[in-house]
Amino acid sequence: MKTVIKVLVGASLLAASAATASAATLADVKAKGFLQCGVNTGLAGFSAPNDKGEWTGLDADFCRAVAAAVFGDGTKVKFTGLSAKDRFTALQSGEIDILSRNTTWTVNRDTALGFNFAGVTYYDGQGFMINSKKLEGITSTMQLSGAAICVQAGTTTELNLADYFRSNNMEYNPVVFEKFEEANAAYDAGRCDAYTTDQSGLYGVRLQMASPNDHVVLPEIISKEPLGPAVRQGDDQWFDVVKWTYYALLNAEEAGITQANVEEMKNSANPDIKRMLGSEAETKIGTDLGLTNDWVVNVIKATGNYGEIFERNVGSGSPLKIARGVNALWTKGGLQYGMPIR
Amino acid sequence: MATQDVTEDIRPAKASFLYDPRVRSLFVQAVVILLLVLGIWWIVDNTLLNLRRSNITTGFGFLRGRSGFDISDRLIEYSSDGTYGRALVVGILNTLLVAVTGIVVATIIGFLVGIGRLSNNWLIRKIATVYVEVFRNIPPLLVILFWYQGVLALLPNVRGSYVLPFNSFLNSRGFYLPRPVWGDGAWLVLAGLIVGVALSYFVARRAKARQAATGQQFPVFLTSLALIIGLPILGFILSGMPLTFDLPQKGAFNLTGGLNVKPEFLSLLLALSFYTAAFIAEIVRAGIQGVSRGQTEAASSLGLSSGQSLRMVVIPQAMRIVIPPLTSQYLNLTKNSSLAVAIGYPDLYAVGGTILNQTGQAIEVVVIFMVVYLSISLLTSLLMNWFNAKMALNER
Numbered sequence: 001m002k003t004v005i006k007v008l009v010g011a012s013l014l015a016a017s018a019a020t021a022s023a024a025t026l027a028d029v030k031a032k033g034f035l036q037c038g039v040n041t042g043l044a045g046f047s048a049p050n051d052k053g054e055w056t057g058l059d060a061d062f063c064r065a066v067a068a069a070v071f072g073d074g075t076k077v078k079f080t081g082l083s084a085k086d087r088f089t090a091l092q093s094g095e096i097d098i099l100s101r102n103t104t105w106t107v108n109r110d111t112a113l114g115f116n117f118a119g120v121t122y123y124d125g126q127g128f129m130i131n132s133k134k135l136e137g138i139t140s141t142m143q144l145s146g147a148a149i150c151v152q153a154g155t156t157t158e159l160n161l162a163d164y165f166r167s168n169n170m171e172y173n174p175v176v177f178e179k180f181e182e183a184n185a186a187y188d189a190g191r192c193d194a195y196t197t198d199q200s201g202l203y204g205v206r207l208q209m210a211s212p213n214d215h216v217v218l219p220e221i222i223s224k225e226p227l228g229p230a231v232r233q234g235d236d237q238w239f240d241v242v243k244w245t246y247y248a249l250l251n252a253e254e255a256g257i258t259q260a261n262v263e264e265m266k267n268s269a270n271p272d273i274k275r276m277l278g279s280e281a282e283t284k285i286g287t288d289l290g291l292t293n294d295w296v297v298n299v300i301k302a303t304g305n306y307g308e309i310f311e312r313n314v315g316s317g318s319p320l321k322i323a324r325g326v327n328a329l330w331t332k333g334g335l336q337y338g339m340p341i342r
Numbered sequence: 343m344a345t346q347d348v349t350e351d352i353r354p355a356k357a358s359f360l361y362d363p364r365v366r367s368l369f370v371q372a373v374v375i376l377l378l379v380l381g382i383w384w385i386v387d388n389t390l391l392n393l394r395r396s397n398i399t400t401g402f403g404f405l406r407g408r409s410g411f412d413i414s415d416r417l418i419e420y421s422s423d424g425t426y427g428r429a430l431v432v433g434i435l436n437t438l439l440v441a442v443t444g445i446v447v448a449t450i451i452g453f454l455v456g457i458g459r460l461s462n463n464w465l466i467r468k469i470a471t472v473y474v475e476v477f478r479n480i481p482p483l484l485v486i487l488f489w490y491q492g493v494l495a496l497l498p499n500v501r502g503s504y505v506l507p508f509n510s511f512l513n514s515r516g517f518y519l520p521r522p523v524w525g526d527g528a529w530l531v532l533a534g535l536i537v538g539v540a541l542s543y544f545v546a547r548r549a550k551a552r553q554a555a556t557g558q559q560f561p562v563f564l565t566s567l568a569l570i571i572g573l574p575i576l577g578f579i580l581s582g583m584p585l586t587f588d589l590p591q592k593g594a595f596n597l598t599g600g601l602n603v604k605p606e607f608l609s610l611l612l613a614l615s616f617y618t619a620a621f622i623a624e625i626v627r628a629g630i631q632g633v634s635r636g637q638t639e640a641a642s643s644l645g646l647s648s649g650q651s652l653r654m655v656v657i658p659q660a661m662r663i664v665i666p667p668l669t670s671q672y673l674n675l676t677k678n679s680s681l682a683v684a685i686g687y688p689d690l691y692a693v694g695g696t697i698l699n700q701t702g703q704a705i706e707v708v709v710i711f712m713v714v715y716l717s718i719s720l721l722t723s724l725l726m727n728w729f730n731a732k733m734a735l736n737e738r
């Protein structure tokens with residue numbers, strides 16, 4: 001029922017919201033005094049409330065970074081937990097200013113749904129998980145013909161699944177849930193033989209199972225899932241703010257600027273670092289973005305650089321222990337590449 | 343002359359038409375309509391503007407696009423290559439399926455429990471009361487989750503399936519039954535059924551007319567039963583028994599083949615029927631109690647047996663009280679079926695939600711929801727009103 005109401009509210013917001021939502025998000029956010037950020041209702045490592053009720057995770061921290069860029073204060077964020085199905089209506093209707101919710105960048109979402117993706121904060125791909133206690137001898141997704149598979153509605157996952165089985169001429173039985181917890185519970189109860197979602201999500205789901213060690217993630221990755229923050233189309237200024245916050249996080253990591261040393265780095269002799277941190281004489285970079293010139297300092301003070309966010313939430317400092325892999329900086333053989341701040 | 347004067351005196355003064363209540367009420371109504379139209383126009387205009395601003399296309403053209411997702415429960419042929427429109431039809435049919443079966447089951451349980459509430463047997467009466475109090479006071483979503491997570495999920499896995507008679511199985515993936523496969527000539531069976539029903543109707547009418555005219559009775563029920571069962575069997579034998587069964591078999595993961603009634607459907611059906619039945623039971627009880635005792639007494643003084651008096655005196659009158667509130671229970675059941683989304687049964691709301699999410703056509707999809715649910719509700723009301731009118735005529 002709650003979701004019925006959410007959809008209706010979303011639709012009616014679309015219908016009735018005065019035209020404020022679209023044009024000048026940056027000014028609106030500044031006037032409101034906080035950033036309204038759409039996140040996952042609870043996906044370990046990306047966005048989930050901790051035991052103190054604070055949102056933690058890579059996606060949540062990205063919103064903090066944006067808030068720090070705008071306000072100089074990473075705490076000026078309000079989070080809205082959204083299911084896969086509700087997230088787009090929430091962004092379209094102006095209920096949230098930014099959607100940072102393990103959302104795959106696709107052409108359909110970029111065009112037909114009316115969004116702009118500011119970058120890829122996590123390169124992912126879709127995988128499968130099975131209960132190896134119940135299904136001994138299954139080591140590959142190619143053995144899954146005839147299986148019942150739990151999947152969440154309104155995801156790219158659901159679509160990739162259909163394509164993958166169809167192109168491999170395999171049968172399957174989709175059991176589609178709207179809510180994450182419902183899908184997880186059904187899989188754990190044995191309603192499905194396999195569970196499929198983004199591989200990063202699988203590791204999070206595995207931790208929530210009654211006995212995590214019984215479950216194995218199969219080796220195949222069947223899709224590209226570039227996950228990143230999205231904003232509404234038609235507001236280039238806001239798009240720029242979000243995009244350059246992301247690049248700033250990457251460039252800071254590349255330049256070795258961390259939460260701990262950012263104050264010191266302001267006095268660095270390196271012109272790149274000085275420019276980035278706004279200590280170059282007569283700099284206009286921050287103000288051109290509609291921010292203050294020390295915006296990068298604020299961002300890094302609030303969340304640390306990309307590498308720090310990654311390690312803290314999904315990497316070695318987290319229960320997920322995901323390796324950087326393709327999400328390493330381009331200088332370390334990965335795909336993360338920040339456009340130059342100059 | 344005098345009479346004319348009087349009439350002229352009563353007639354209101356011409357100039358005061360502003361005070362004419364009819365003019366005034368017309369004026370007020372016109373203003374209300376104008377405001378309503380303006381309001382709607384404002385909403386539509388604003389919506390279109392907002393949609394254009396956010397570069398979202400409008401219109402129902404998206405229904406022709408490829409859906410790209412699969413649906414496991416479907417009454418018609420459908421694959422991920424089908425269109426969004428077809429996916430919606432699959433969802434609508436699933437909603438109708440669970441609503442119609444739910445209404446039938448809820449009515450049966452509801453009538454039994456309702457009559458049980460008035461039983462002379464203490465145990466039956468108490469059981470019926472407890473049933474009503476329990477199910478009436480739990481939100482339907484909880485009842486659904488109770489069946490799905492509390493009952494059906496506890497069934498054994500595929501390897502440990504309960505083996506039931508007639509090659510049927512029950513496990514945590516649902517009910518597996520042999521699926522009848524009809525061969526050539528099977529139409530004779532169907533024809534037999536249709537002819538049987540038609541003949542029974544005819545017999546019933548004749549018997550009634552004869553009873554009215556001569557007072558003679560005819561065993562209508564037994565004759566109809568014989569016709570409706572006998573003729574299809576005759577057709578079946580004549581056409582050379584063209585029936586085989588597709589039996590469920592062990593596959594790599596699940597049982598394959600046969601007819602699989604999935605746990606999602608089962609729990610939704612059970613939950614909706616058990617929940618709604620509690621309300622129907624109360625309606626039935628109120629209906630029966632609403633027929634005054636004098637009616638039963640009069641019937642027995644006419645020499646009718648208690649069964650006859652229940653069937654011919656009490657129930658027809660009770661029905662008049664029962665049908666209108668029954669209609670709203672049927673409507674509630676249909677609307678509650680959208681709770682299916684919680685357990686992954688692909689009804690209209692679940693499928694529509696996925697389409698909304700993929701296409702971003704929020705307004706269009708919500709309009710489709712409203713139109714479909716409204717049509718189903720209006721249709722139900724229409725049928726029930728017709729039924730009500732028929733029952734009302736039977737009075738006297």
Ligand SMILES: N[C@@H](CCC(=O)N[C@@H](CS)C(=O)NCC(=O)O)C(=O)O
Pocket residue numbers: 040041042043082083084102103104105152154155156157179180181197198201202225227
């Ligand atoms: N990246 C995919 C999938 C995103 C997604 O919703 N994944 C699920 C499974 S990991 C999820 O996060 N569910 C959490 C929730 O709905 O609360 C997409 O953008 O469609």
